[in-house]
Amino acid sequence: MSGHSKWSTIKRKKGANDAKRGKIFTKLIKEITIAARMGGGDPEGNPRLRSAITAAKAQNMPKDNIERAIKKGTGDMEGVAYEEILYEGYGPGGVAVLVETMTDNKNRTVADVRHFFAKSGGNLGESGCVGWMFDKKGTILVDREGVDEDELMDLAIEAGAEDVIEEETSFQILTEPEDFSEVVDALEKSGITIVEASISMVPKNTVEVTEEKKARSLLKLLENLEDHDDVQKVHANFDIPDELMEQLS
Template identity: 85%
Template sequence: MSGHSKWSTIKRKKGANDAKRGKIFTKLIKEITIAAKMGGGDPDGNPRLRSAITTAKSENMPKDNIDRAIKKGTGDLDGAVYEEILYEGYGPAGVAVLVETMTDNKNRTVADIRHYFAKSNGNLGESGCVAWMFDQRGVITVDAEGVDEDELMELAIEAGAEDVVEEEGSFRILTAPEDFNDVVEALEKAEVKMEEASISMVPQNTVEVTEEKPAKNLLNLLDNLEDHDDVQKVHANFDIPDEIIEALS
């Protein structure tokens, strides 16, 4: 498993406090809103919206919040106008970083992101500088507790998944983007609880970070980015040894 996936799993297992949960809801509402704006308010005909709703439900977001976000996207309710912007750069140790943002003020957003990179001994790059190192994949996370690996593997593969791997108490299911919705539907029908389901950017290769100081700087960069209100997702191609991850967590 890549270091970013490992780090995210550790943080998820620790749980989120109320302030963090509020930020998670804010990001999910933005994603639902723009998904509905781009593809309509019917999740059956809008895979991106369906994915956002699945993730929102896994975070126990109230149905009223989800419905309001959809209505804002379709124009039935007034709301802020968001713009999607992808930023790319290099973190400590030459790690490639992709930052997906959704903002109503791109000048504010880029200034903050550039500051985070510089503060962590990284640098914000030009468009296209690292995106080629990642492939788009459907990524579905299932809590491993009470789940039979063989049964989950059979169900997911039959529905079109490419792979199922166990990592840090969870199963991670990978799909091609075009098969993502079919796999999610199969899991829903089988009443398999998904912790997260989204189209993500998966690194083709990873950069091993074996020294504690650059590892700490890198993880601080990722934490700062993920904590920013305008940042939806962060992807990075690093791998950090378990002992360093655990020491820093």
């Protein structure tokens, strides 16, 4: 299983605790706000906003929260002005790491991100140093329970998806960014429950991490980054063998 899929699985397992701390809602509200600021408050004409709303609904965010976030983005309500910054670097084992952030204090954010990399034995790099190792894709996760794989495959591909990948407890659907909304639409109209949907950076290939110490340090780095209030998403191209992943879990 690739780093993208494995880290998504890990995040979903710890998601219940994050939700209690309000971290998931905070990150989703930021994304909705900046999407509305950049592309307007109508999700039909703003694919990024539509993606953010879909992700918020998958986490059972109340409608009022979503509407307030949109209004803050469009300027109809007062809100914090966030700046988007992408950080790139290498984690333990030479794993490429992309860190998407939204911050109102970039000096604080870069200091914290650099600290996490250094603490793990990795290093924060220059802009562009690892971004070329990833492709931007629409990723949609669907719960496996009660879903026929062949029917899902036919529906998704017909709607414009590139691939459907079977995972332990879910199906991961990959799309080109421009086809993302149409595939989400087709799934929703067919009554299929979407667990998570977003535009993500998917690694072109992976780096295998087999040493327990490096694997543990890498996962700690990713967790520290994910838990930071200014970090929206973390992408990495690692591949840890399932047996080692079980030990670390």
